[in-house]
Amino acid sequence: MDKPLRRRLSPEARKREIVEAAERLLQQHGSRVRVEDVVREAGVAKGTFFLYFPSWDDLLETLRDRLTAEFDATYPLPTEVDGPVDWPAVLDWLAGAYIDFASARQGIGQALFHSDFAERRPLGDHAIVRLAAIIRAGQEAGAFGAVDPEPTARLLYAAIDEAPRAVAGGMDRNATVAALQNLLRRTLAP
Amino acid sequence: MDKPLRRRLSPEARKREIVEAAERLLQQHGSRVRVEDVVREAGVAKGTFFLYFPSWDDLLETLRDRLTAEFDATYPLPTEVDGPVDWPAVLDWLAGAYIDFASARQGIGQALFHSDFAERRPLGDHAIVRLAAIIRAGQEAGAFGAVDPEPTARLLYAAIDEAPRAVAGGMDRNATVAALQNLLRRTLAP
Amino acid sequence: MDKPLRRRLSPEARKREIVEAAERLLQQHGSRVRVEDVVREAGVAKGTFFLYFPSWDDLLETLRDRLTAEFDATYPLPTEVDGPVDWPAVLDWLAGAYIDFASARQGIGQALFHSDFAERRPLGDHAIVRLAAIIRAGQEAGAFGAVDPEPTARLLYAAIDEAPRAVAGGMDRNATVAALQNLLRRTLAP
Amino acid sequence: MDKPLRRRLSPEARKREIVEAAERLLQQHGSRVRVEDVVREAGVAKGTFFLYFPSWDDLLETLRDRLTAEFDATYPLPTEVDGPVDWPAVLDWLAGAYIDFASARQGIGQALFHSDFAERRPLGDHAIVRLAAIIRAGQEAGAFGAVDPEPTARLLYAAIDEAPRAVAGGMDRNATVAALQNLLRRTLAP
DNA sequence: AATGAATGAGGTTTCATTCAT
DNA sequence: TATGAATGAAACCTCATTCAT
Structure with a gap:
């Protein structure tokens, strides 16, 4: 009969706890996860979630934005400032980075990008714009066709x-x- | 006391009616479609659906299998029997065929391949096996790397x-x- | 452990059962009554209510319309067709009829006409229009001022x-x- | 580390601020107003409200008592001390006074006197007792029947x-x- | 084989009130 | 005295599935 013990946190901390609880569950169970599950995992009352x-x-x-930002921060694109960029090498590196990043987050990808949610709240162009920018930069550098x-x-x-889904599937x-x-x-070869 | 005068159909015909009603609705509204909607469109009672x-x-x-079979029947792969195959041209043709086929079936693609359903009932390898077979055939013919x-x-x-989703999105x-x-x-070039 | 026993009724009958269950409860407990209570009283599942x-x-x-219609049917206004009407006597009779009708339905009046619901779904003019018609008829007959x-x-x-609320309150x-x-x-006297 | 610099007010002043904030909001929005809204309007924390x-x-x-007292203070009944009272004229004056007082306080009337709250916390007899006193005084003076x-x-x-509700409704x-x-x-005529 | 009324678990959301700080 | 984060019971509503007819 241990009392749940009401813990008072700063809004940011509490919000982060909820987001992280959701992240953990989504990773394992994909879009089967519900509010009910998240609040249990986070150890908060249901009302707190909606707060x-x-x-x-x-x-x-929020989770989707966080994930995008996290990837961008972890794998910043190279810039020309420190000398010319080897664009084909960037592609190689990006491929490996994406696979490893997403493989470690299996179910989340499904729940955020390949679910009914993705249909209800369409994703912005962020990732594609970023990739198109790389292509253009490579083209200007004469590295791409x-x-x-x-x-x-x-x-x-x-x-x-x-x-990463192929890898998760056993490939x-x-x-x-x-x-x-x-x-x-x-x-992209010339 | 006029009995509703129930249409008696062969089980296959009745089943096909339901499938086609679902297909029509899914096309327009994706995974928002519910059992209720399908039976109304098919003109049958709710219980009949579960029969x-x-x-x-x-x-x-069922719909997914049907769609796959339909594509395969509409666009059968060429065989070597009538002389050598121009594999690169097959690729070009396949690209156009797929885009047109799927563009005409927007919402279905979402509901069957990019929804929570796809997660609950993972897709078989059919399409990928077929593509891998093309690659292998092309390689054997020396057309692919x-x-x-x-x-x-x-x-x-x-x-x-x-x-096709890119096209549907305005591209x-x-x-x-x-x-x-x-x-x-x-x-796939050599 | 008696099974609840699923009873199949015509939609009209089932709807009436729910309405009457609600009427009974509202009578006793006014606007404290909730969907939960009504379905228990009616012996149906919650989903049935929303059906x-x-x-x-x-x-x-629905209840409000039903009540209004019931009163109108029980106490139809006299018409001139069977000879002249004694309008002042109609008033006396109406006063008694209304008090007895509404006194037998205490809590309902509160829940339907003097609650937050009445604010959310404003009442039509029905009763007032009817009363104004009586006044006008009496005036034309020279019975009212x-x-x-x-x-x-x-x-x-x-x-x-x-x-009736005064009576319910002990008057x-x-x-x-x-x-x-x-x-x-x-x-209304001349 | 600037402390929020909490405004220290006397309990009476603080309480009055809350009451007046509630009055303002109730006037506009009737019983839709929530604790949350009142504390925001009053500029205090939620816990303070329940203090x-x-x-x-x-x-x-509290608001209801305050309103009653305010009306009584604004429109004190005449007494016989300064000579005989014209009771019928008092009625006329009272009718206009009430309509103007309540018309300026629309939503409050609904929230306090015609809502679920009024059912939960029945109103005292104050206003009716006051009116009965007028009737009796007028009867004693031979002005009423x-x-x-x-x-x-x-x-x-x-x-x-x-x-006043009729007026608010467009009459x-x-x-x-x-x-x-x-x-x-x-x-009341003799 | 067919019907469609009925089910009820499951889900999201609200908000007066509490309590650690 | 004051705060505001946290609570959780309770409300409404949905919809795939069941089953009496």
Whole structure:
């Protein structure tokens, strides 16, 4: 009969706890996770959840933004300031980085990007815009061929995004990385 | 006391009516469609639905199989029997065919392949196996390079599958087809 | 452990059962009554309630219409067809009828006409229009004085409506009827 | 580390601030107003509210008492000390005074006197007792007829109370006042 | 084989009130 | 005295599935 013990935290800390609890559960169980589960995992009352998120979808959106920002911060794109960039090498590195980042977050990807939620709250263009920027930069540097950046970025992103799911599904990690790198390099080769 | 005069149909015909009603609705409204909607569209009672499908997911699975079979029947792969096959041209043709087929079925793709259902009932390998077979055949004919067929097929399929969604999202159809063809040809080039 | 036994009724019968269950409870407990209570009293599942009423307020509205119609049917206004009408006597009779009708339905009146619901779903003019019609008819017959029918009808209705609450609150029934009859007759006297 | 610099007020002043904030909001929004809204308007923390009022209903009760007292103070009844009182004229004056007082406080009337709160915390007899006293005084002065003071006061009060709502609902103010004055004078006429 | 009324678990959301700080 | 984060019971509502007819 241990009392739950009401813990008072700063709003930011409490919000972070809820987000992290959700992240943990989503990782394991994908979109089967419900508010009920998250509050149990976070050790808070149901009302507390809605104190920080107007609705369930708002939590997912927060999580999605957080994830995007985390990837961008962990893997910042190289800039020309420190000398010329080896764009094909950037592609190789990006392929491996994405696969490892997303493989460690299995269910989240499903719940945030391949679920009914993704349909209800369409994703922004962030990732695709970023990829298109790389393509353009590479083209200007003469490292890439004359492909149409927008549609190509979108298709390449789909392939990149599929890779960690292939690995999760049992495909060999290194073979998948190699196949993805081959696909990226060749598609963009001059 | 006029009895409702129930239409007596063969089980196959009745089942097909339900499937087609679902197909029509899913096309327009994606995974928002409910059992209620389907039976209204099909003009049958709710109980009848469950006479033919143990559960909602079973209908979706039936629909998925049907769609796959329909595509395979509409776009049969060429065989060597009538002389050598121009594999790169097959790729080009496949890209256009897939985009047009799936563009005409927008919401269904979402509901069957990019929803919580897809997570609950994972898709078989059919499409990827088929693509891998093409790659292998092309390699044997000396038309494709030495890529690893399985992971490559999976990544290419992801790109192919994204293309109609790009078009639905406003991307130019021809630019998308061109980008996809470029991606396929170059990835598999010798 | 007696099974609840699923009873199949015609929609009208089932709807009526729910309405009557609500009526019974509202009578005793006023606006404290909730969906939960009504379904228990009616012996149906919660979902059944929402099968017949999109929302709680819709049940209350149905009940309100039903009550109004019931009163009108039970106490139809006299018409001139069978000879001249004694309008002042109609007033006396109406006063008594209303008090007895509403006294037998205490809590309902509160829940439907003097609660937050009444604020959310404002009442139509039905009762007041009916009273104004009586006033006008009496005036034309020379039985009533030259009061302004609309505002007078509204004020008189407020007094009429208060009477059963006075009785419910302990006031003597006959003294209240007498006071109300006096108020009506004198206000409208020529 | 600047402390929030809490405004120290005397308990009475702080309580009055809360009451007045509630009054302002209730006036505009009726019983839709919540504790949350009141504390924001008053510029105090939520806990502070419950420091001064054990419950929400206690605030409403305080407000109700305050309103009653305010009306009594603003419109004190005439006494015989300065000579005989013209009781019928008092009625006329009272009708106009009440309508104007309550018209300026629309939502409050609803929230305090015609809501679920009014059911939970029944109103005292104050207003009715006051009106009955007028009737009796007028009767003693020979200005009013031999009606039964208690039930009549209650019914008249209902009519008086309805008048400002009629005006709020679009009825002409002067026509309403006239109708009410007619009702009062005639009902009580000798 | 067919119906459609009925179910009830499951979900989101609200808000007066409490209590650690 | 004051704060405001936290609570949790209770409300409304949905919808795949069941089952009496």
